Amino acid sequence: MLTISINYHFNCRDYPLLKEAAALYFPGIAPTHRLELISRWCGFTTLASLRNALRRVAESDIYLTIDPIKARTFADDRGISFDALACHQTLASVAFAKVAREYPYLHGDGYGQHSTYVLDREQKEIRKGVSAIEGSRRIFELREKRLVESREELLTVRKNDEFIRALALCSALKPIRNINRKQTSYNLKHRAEERNYFLAEGVTLTRQYVSNSALIAAAFYAGFETDADKRNNYPSSPNIYFNVSQRSLNEVIENAPKEYA
Structure with missing residues (x-):
């Protein structure tokens, strides 16, 4: 722990x-x-x-x-x-x-202007009977609409127990100068789920689900940086990279229960 x-x-x-x-x-x-x-x-x-x-x-x-x-x-x-x-x-x-207020591309699935989900079957239906350009435009508009809808909940104060677990993990990690491309936010969210944390004020957090968006928000809050906005590395993926020290992450993993190591 x-x-x-x-x-x-x-x-x-x-x-x-x-x-x-x-x-x-x-x-x-x-x-x-x-x-x-x-x-x-x-x-x-x-x-x-x-x-x-x-x-x-x-x-x-x-x-x-x-x-x-x-x-x-x-x-x-x-x-x-x-x-x-x-x-x-x-x-x-x-x-x-x-x-959520300070990062306008944070949404319910993760991060990115173009990374809100539009299922393949939805895309096929949208493209029926229209040009490729028109189909792409409609899909883009649907992504934008879902981004706004997803963010409405994030901007509201609500009970969100998974976020404090993500914040506990990010508080245990250290930043480095460069972006760590060995670990996506989705990888890190699994690391946050795998172990218990003891907050010095006598609070114990046990293993529990953590969402990708909770991990991303926690990393931003803890001061980590991403180049997703600059490089647009994954325009269709909600997962992003941060300047997280691999050594500090390994130290957390080494203390995890054996079934998760």
Whole structure:
């Protein structure tokens, strides 16, 4: 099991998302208390201090220092019970919506303007009775339509437990200068599924499904880079490459259970 520290970071545009996520994961806590609780979990003494910090950086991000003791003290003083995992899930839900907003080609299947799925049988039906150029145009329009539809869900704050697992893996990996073409995002998403993670605040994440789009979003959030937009390497594939250190990935794999190694 790996012990992971996730570097959550947000800016002032993310504050409305934080309010939505707190309401989603702490419906039984009064609105003012749930935000005060999350503020302390994020390392601040009050909600006001968190909001002031966000205002000062404007469009830049602030990196949070998670402080479970502050959150626990606040909750105990007010007779509030809360789950540490729900605090992580609150921040992770905000992080996913944040990445979706900042990366317009992230969609439900992966990444890329032209990589939303149009099945072969659909393409054959579309091309019937029209020219090759017209058929291609219609397929392109269908891809664009599905990209927009797929992104609507991603931009909404929602429960997304697979993302925090992907974020745990990406937090254990290190960047390198060049893009690693040995590992697609789809390969990495399987690596995220294969093992357990221990978040230092006492939360254990057990093996569970992770989607390709969750892994891609987590990699972007963790600061990894891709050249998919520049090189257009896989115009019809939702899988992309990142500048992930193979050595750091191997270290994760070596600690995986034998059936997955």
